[in-house]
Amino acid sequence: MLAAERRDHLLGLLTNEGKIIAKDVAADLGISEDSVRRDLRDLAAEGLCQRVYGGALPVSPAVAGYTARQAVAPDGKRKVAALAARLIRPGGAVILDGGTTALALARALPHELPCTVITHSPTIAAALLDHPRAELFLLGGRLFKHSAVTCGAAAVEAAQNVSADLCLLGVTGVHPEVGLTTGDADEAAMKRALASRAAETYILASSEKIGTASRFRVLPWQKITGLVTDAAPDDPVLAQLVCLGVEILRAG
Structure with missing residues (x-):
């Protein structure tokens, strides 16, 4: 799966399930947890998720000024x-x-x-x-x-x-x-x-x-x-x- 496809998959999980569990995503996609964590770091840097232990949650829109x-x-x-x-x-x-x-x-x-x-x-x-x-x-x-x-x-x-x-x-x-x-x-x-x-x-x-x-x-x-x-x-x-x-x- 390409990086862009993984990104869309992760964002879809946030929307549909309300959270991402890194180990479950890694097992489902057949990739390493390190790869999932890197993807989550990139999404968090763009303000698209809030990283937590073991995965990520939807980021609040109320963090704006x-x-x-x-x-x-x-x-x-x-x-x-x-x-x-x-x-x-x-x-x-x-x-x-x-x-x-x-x-x-x-x-x-x-x-x-x-x-x-x-x-x-x-x-x-x-x-x-x-x-x-x-x-x-x-x-x-x-x-x-x-x-x-x-x-x-x-x-x-x-x-x-x-x-x-x-x-x-x-x-x-x-x-x-x-x-x-x-x-x-x-x-x-x-x-x-x-x-x-x-x-x-x-x-x-x-x-x-x-x-x-x-x-x-x-x-x-x-x-x-x-x-x-x-x-x-x-x-x-x-x-x-x-x-x-x-x-x-x-x-x-």
Whole structure:
């Protein structure tokens, strides 16, 4: 089989099966695992897959820059945001992550809702400036421009001095085996710090993130309360997550 044919075969596996297991592909095609791994390295370099131990998974489209991500699945993000906004109770305190889905959530909050919003995103804080009854706490640190959030040691330290009823967290990848992932190590550490300061943590993930993976793990499934998504009810990934005990809140 020619290299171009192997490439098409691998991409077909990602589309149809949602993953590539290198040893199985090698056995099916009668080639060495080294050859498969080289092909996967080439695909990963082009941003077409996310390599993991033993093979590869679909890469998340949410690893693009902040401006570009605003054009990715806007309807799905609005649906997820509308449902997630209902989790914030009057008088409650919420830690709100940054990113485009969280921004949609901030815009979906009732204008007169009395609440406390703790965030490390200046974009989120700015979106809530005209909410007269929302108390805002902005966590400082190094600004990670890719997602318009603060990260690093100073931001993590600031997060350790707050607490909330609820944390609403965005990720770029949602996969039953790999868990919840994102594309930057410092951002992943910040998300863990935020989640550790709330009584409950829900993950916000529009359908294009379901079944995909990024390089750095944020949290295992055991550390979250549930997942808010607009993915179809018959999505096989959701069925696997239910088997893992994950609560799914579906945004219709």
